[in-house]
Amino acid sequence: MKKEFYKSVGFKLGVLSFIILASLFTSSFMFNSQIDKLKKQIDYIYFGNYMPVLKLHSIEENYNDLIKCMRSYKKCKRDPFFKSIKKDWDYYNNSYKDIEERKVVSKIDKSVNNSLTYKTKISTYKNVIKRINFLKEYEKKIAYKKRVEFLKEYSSMKDYLFYNMIALIIVSFIFISFIIYSIIKKDNQLKILTKKYALESITDSMTKLYNRKYFDKIFDNMPFISNQNSWHTAFVMLDIDFFKQYNDTYGHDLGDETLKAVAKELKEYFNKDYEYVFRLGGEEFGVILFDIDEKTLKECLKDVNNNIQSLNIEHKNSKIANVVTISIGAVIYKPYSYTSCNKLYKIADECLYKSKENGRNQFTIYNEGE
Template identity: 80%
Template sequence: MPVLKLHAIEEEYKDLIVCMRTHKKCNRDPYFRKIKKEWTYYNSAYKDIDERKVVEVVNKSVSTSLTYSIKISEYDSIINKINFLKEHEKKVAYKQRRAFLKEYSSMKDYLFYNMVLLIIVSFIFISLIIYSIIKKDNQLKILTKKYKMDSITDSMTKLYNRMYFDKIFDNMPFISNANNWKTAFVMFDIDFFKQYNDTYGHDMGDVTLKAVASNLKTYFNKEYEYVFRLGGEEFGVILFDIDEDILKECLKDVNKNIESLNIEHKNSKISQVVTISIGAVIYEPNSYISCNKLYKIADECLYKSKENGRNQFTIHNEGE
């Protein structure tokens, strides 16, 4: 565009020279107007500092040429300057084109490498998603997601309810076998709870149930640990991936923790505070003991704890 404007100005100067040579009284005004219009457009266009210095020199000559005092020979000089500007514009355009091509090439490389990076990141991300989708999730998570919390929670103690216990307990051997885990089923029973209700009333009985439930839930709060209210004052815990030594330490802690709640129970035959008796069975993977038998063994262990003085635990290992 700058070169076209300069070319138009040059042609107007040439036409003006022809007019002056062929007519003694050549009317220069139309030529001046066209030259001024084209030059103003060209001169007002953006130019950097170096270009502006070059253009300013020619600008003075063009401004001077738009008067009747200029001779034909001076117009030839201006045409030469216009031609000089044309060549200068071509050189500038060439440099700008080279700079643009260089920048364009750099931008293409930048976009290419970013696209490659984006593809790699997307591939990794998609791979992780696919991996997480196709990865075999363990049966516990499937069961947990299958039932809504409001339908599997005991309304008073906020523990899992008996219905959800049946779902987990029925699948306990299958889960243990599939993962090669030792699994413990533990039953808890508050000692002399009938006497507690008779002494302090059912409202206080409910408060005590909540306190014991909260203590159990706080203690057994890790992954693969499930705490249930089985009914009345009886609670159950299923512990996946556990061994007997750890289980013993856990049950010792539970006996101490419940006693340390210091809930008064003046009609208990073994203590002045609420205590708990515990029976547990450990299921060995691939031993194929039925759920009914496991429940019966845990209940028998609970009964032994009560026979032996309560506020203690009894463990039976099906692998022994």
Template identity: 50%
Template sequence: MKINYKLFTLPIIVLLSLVYISFLFSSEIERLKSKIDNIYFGNFIPVHKLHIIKEEYNKIILDNKQYIKSKKIIINNWNYYNNQYKSEQERKVVKKIDNQVKKSFKKRNTQFYRYIIKQIDLLIQYEVESAELERKNFLEQYDKINNYLFYNQIFIITFIVIFILSIILVTVKNNNKMEYLVDKYKSDSITDGLTGLYNRKYFDNILDETIAVSKQNNWTSVFVMIDIDFFKQYNDTYGHDAGDIALKKVSSILDTLFNQEYDYVFRLGGEEFGIIVFDIDIKKLESRIQILQQSIASQKIQHIASKTNFLTLSMGVVAIDQNTYNLTRSTIYKLADKKLYQSKEHGRDQYTI
């Protein structure tokens, strides 16, 4: 059986799933990185700067000669700290102390310096508590992200597994159906005694199954009805023995050209033949029919009662697709016969779809 083209969607889905997972990982990891930056660079480094400021204020209290040097260090470190990212709540706390730090250099009062040191201690404690809270929030969010990624991976893997299983089940079901068809009619009772092709009884069963299987899989399959042109005249001219030889030659060509898996060639009766092909593009079918015409022509089977002086075939083709799924076997057969008649009406040695 030909592989359903829908199977090609499987690797695409797998690929998209992998891309999706990769995108999730990269985006969430980037968010984690931002959180880590906020913790370390938004809290730990500013705390270090606050300790330096506190130490410099203590130096001024112990030795007023350190004032100019310490003032410069305090201002530089405080500006660094003050310019760091702050939340709205942090900004309110820092703004108050910022005014006091600036005021301390105007007052130059030891008592006020000690007050500033206490404020700096409170600020350090506030920063440490903020860092702890940030870490707590970070860990909670990290757990959420882990769960989010885990459940998404489970969902994707489950979806892929279900999809693959459904494809396998459909494929196995269809293969079993086709194998059943082959096994069910694999006996002498389904072949024509003269040509060795499948007979009309087998044709009736296969055409019914062709309609059902094509509809189930949304395939385009075809039934080709073939008739040897002016065959009665051929028998009258050359005799029935020669007619049987001609039938065998045509049968052999049909059997050779339509020998792919699930190509079915039948002798429907007399000089009439049939071909059923599952799941085929109409253009490809036309190419194969044209090769059939060329092969018959290359045999140069003499037929003086024919307009071409050689034996030729006329054909009628019906596509078993969305337009004909609901038709009966009898109706499809009649449609093919009608197309065959049109080929004969228009000069024979041709096909009509």
């Protein structure tokens, strides 16, 4: 039972560990994907806006230098300026642009490409510079817009990760709670089963009284317990009168029912603390009563004789009555008399024999130590 219990617990712990690891892996994967997404947005803001704007500055400077050159020299060599402008503009023009940005840049692209000729006048270059400046402002607005979108996305991502972690914690808590509950439940069941098996191991299966094995344990310790507590203790033996004849007449099934009825009556009568009722074997019963005097014992045994007879269980082949009766023998152990258990048992058995010799359905008491 314990082995199966621990297997069950181990399985559940394994499942929990797998779920937690899977959840952590999933959360880690989602976190990394969100981080990658964030990185792309940062790259876009930096390289998609900041770097192209630098190129626009460079293009503007080249146009200004070109204008200065044309004003200073009649034969200004424009090719180096064209080459540099073309290179920077291609870089800017080929950088990532959304649909709206592409529409704006496409219009200016024609002006820039058309300006890269020797026929172009200074006024045209100035006009292109204005457009370049417009693009710079436009890029700033786009960058600001992207930053707002980024911050919003960043906040959303933080919330997303936070709620995922909360969900993971809740799921883990539920599974851990379930496993703890299962362990406690199983442990309680084991305790109940252990108690049940322990009780069954000391209980007679038919009469539900304590069995002979448990009697030996209590009886062997009876003198010690009496000495330690300074108690007078009684050991009582009871036997159903003419029980063999009863079985022969009514059969063993009814004989078993009679045993159960007598056992039930004894158990109900001796139901206080420090009172133990046993089935010693066959139709013979034993009772150990701690902390009792002879007067009280006599009253108890008299009641027991009357109560069993009052059950009115038919016994037509009994030689003393028409109903089931019992004979009783008892011995009282006096503290510190140090009489052995074997002797006490023998004395009680002899008292039982005397009750039978004297006509049955009665009790005989021997006050040991007097």
